[in-house]
Amino acid sequence: MDFLLNEFLVTGDPLIYGAMVSIVLVSIAIVFVLTYFRKWGYLWREWLTTVDHKKIGIMYIIAAIAMLFRGGVDAMLMRAQLTLPNTEFLNSQHYNEIFTTHGTIMIIFMAMPFLIGLMNFVVPLQIGARDVAFPFLNAVSFWSFAFGAMLFNLSFVIGGSPDAGWTNYAPLAGPNLNPGPNINYYLLGLQISGIGTLATGINFMVTILKMRAPGMKLMRMPIFTWSSLITSFIITFAFPILTVALALMTIDRIFGSQFFTLTGEGMPMMWANLFWLWGHPEVYIVILPAFGIFSEVISTFARKQLFGYKAMVWSMLIIAGLSFLVWVHHFFTMGAGAGVNSVFSVTTMLISVPTGVKIFNWLGTMYKGKIRFDTPMLWSIGFIPCFVLGGVTGVMLAMAAADYQYHNTYFLVAHFHNVLIAGTVFGCFAGLTFWYPKMFGHKMNEKLGKISFWFFVIGFNVCFLPMYFLGFMGMPRRTYSIEPEWMPLNVISTIGAVLMAVGFLVFVYNIYYSFRYSEREKTGDTWDGRALEWATTTPVPFYNFATVPEITGPEAFWKMKQEGGTTYDKENLEPIHMPSDSGVPFIMSAFMFVAGFGLVWEWMFMAIAGLIGILACMVVRSFDYDHGFHVSVEEIKETEEKAREGEK
């Protein structure tokens, strides 16, 4: 009992009691609703065991929006604390925990899953495939992310949240300065979801390289597919580094090794190097798909072919290459010496060249286009100036000598929010509103969409512009209370944050409102689109394409519309092979959760039990020779005739 109240559960803070109560109430509500409407079977059959890339994509996005909410609440708590000097709203420990979970959740459990969700839904449709290369593995990816996120979020009420920043630097995060389960949550939560991300990287590389429609050469691929391919490449080679870094620190903490310790000649700065060797490519993992989304949206709504397609592709490839060569710029102040700092300073500035090329290509695409200002386009146009601001301050930070002045100040905080929110978050919103009709069969409401856009984009600038000046005034990052002279700008910043929160809430309300009142789509081509995902019907049949068209040039669907062409060629229907659903990914990831929870508390019996469960699932999978099933021609005909009724 003593253990339960003093160590296991987090006690003593009214905010957390409130959270506990709401968690319990929401759980009871979910169980009640599922039972009352008899939806348990539906949930299991249609969602928990699915291997359909479209459903997995949607689940990723739902989870990401939930995490955006959680991370956003953290942000609002921080802003509340920093508005006035000497506030006692949060104590320093609680503040440390909140900025740590805010950063970790936003990057790992919001930005990446949001984009991977969009990739999951869109990429197979854009290349004319029936599913991803390894549908079973795709489900493992999703569930390991979901259970990893759950483990991480649990820390908040059970055992205490990690509190060493999302970068989790040693020796602060080591066993001596930070004993207990909190940092373990960080290590295991990221490890479990990281496994899934790595699998996604491999899966999408194979999918894009091997499953394109006949005639779709690499240089004929839609640009979002290109960005996904390059992102997958970065994931595959960057995530193993994170895996190792996390594992080494886990071994340090649980088994007493000396990698990042101050005793036994360990090297704390090794952690910073390993972390950023993964961490910097990670930044591009979350920005490149967003670039792909903006390219698709801008080209569609400017009603022009993307300007400089080849330059776009090469820019992304160069960015991907350079992303592995800049990691030291995160710690110029470590003291690596002028030579080393200069090299990394130059590589960092080099990245701005291909990025600049991309900016001009977007402008070039819009030039002389008949632009339509629908919500996805607004997000994309809003992105350009806001992101450039972040890019320019990035070059300022890249100057090693000057960085000694900006390092760990609010200038840095403003910079990376300017690129990550204007780039990734705007990109996610643009992508979701753009592909929303394809996913759910109706548009998001335009009026509400515009309201949420303006609240968010104005709030965003009001929130983060003052932070540059706060940085110059010497306000350090991760401080839990402010000096009186920083107050005016902090008040403005908090007002901006509130506006952003309103924008987000309107966005979420829009999902509900559109579900109730939006007009249903009658054709598959909502926006007069250009890539193949618009060629199939809405809602998309589970096999995606009844027949896959022959691709003869770039912008496959645009060409099909001009020359005539269909994804339902009645003469050439053949039975379609589809993979079978499986409950193993869900169960296996649940065992990962058990093993992770055991390691967090260093309860070895539980960790071993979980591990045995994971291995058992692998054995079950190995002996499973299920080849999937075939969809008969009659069933395809029936589905297509029904879906295409409205087109006539």
Added chain:
Amino acid sequence: MSGHSELTTGPLEYRSHEDRMTVLGFWLFLGAEIALFATLFATYAVLFGRTADAPAPQELFEMPMALTMTFLLLTSSFTCGIAIHEMRRGSLKGLLTWLIITLALGLGFLGFEIYEFVHYAHEGATLQSSAYWSSFFVLTGTHGAHVTLGICWAVLLIIQLKKRGLNQMTARKTFVLGLYWHFLDVIWIFLFTSVYLIGMVV
């Protein structure tokens, strides 16, 4: 779809599109594994010489032991190659025989590695004793864990081969296991040179 055609000739494991994708996916996985081991090697290199109060590596490493382990694992890679060759010839019996020999050699390697670890621990070099030894045990241990996993995987495959014989599916699985096994061999060559040989002379 491009390349979706099922082939009727050529190696069994490459005949269906699905199998070709699996093999490519596994190659990419090995690419990720290279990144993983590269990180561990880099960690080892950075922490080299940081032995603190524990014995230095040149006091503990012994050439005969390292050579025996190398010999066992390299031979197992060769026998694994023969096993795949037998599979290509369509001989289930040959395949099983050489796979079992491969396994036996792998187990031998593992036995020596465990003995080695226990021996070092008795001499006062453990995971906890210093940064150098932490990186040594984690680097070689990760390789050893991979070998262990490979052995378990091979046992599962042998059961499946006995049950189902040689077909597209089992052939592909065996081929992928072969890739994995050779990969572990390549990693060991780097381990032998950069850990044992350098550790003995520097």
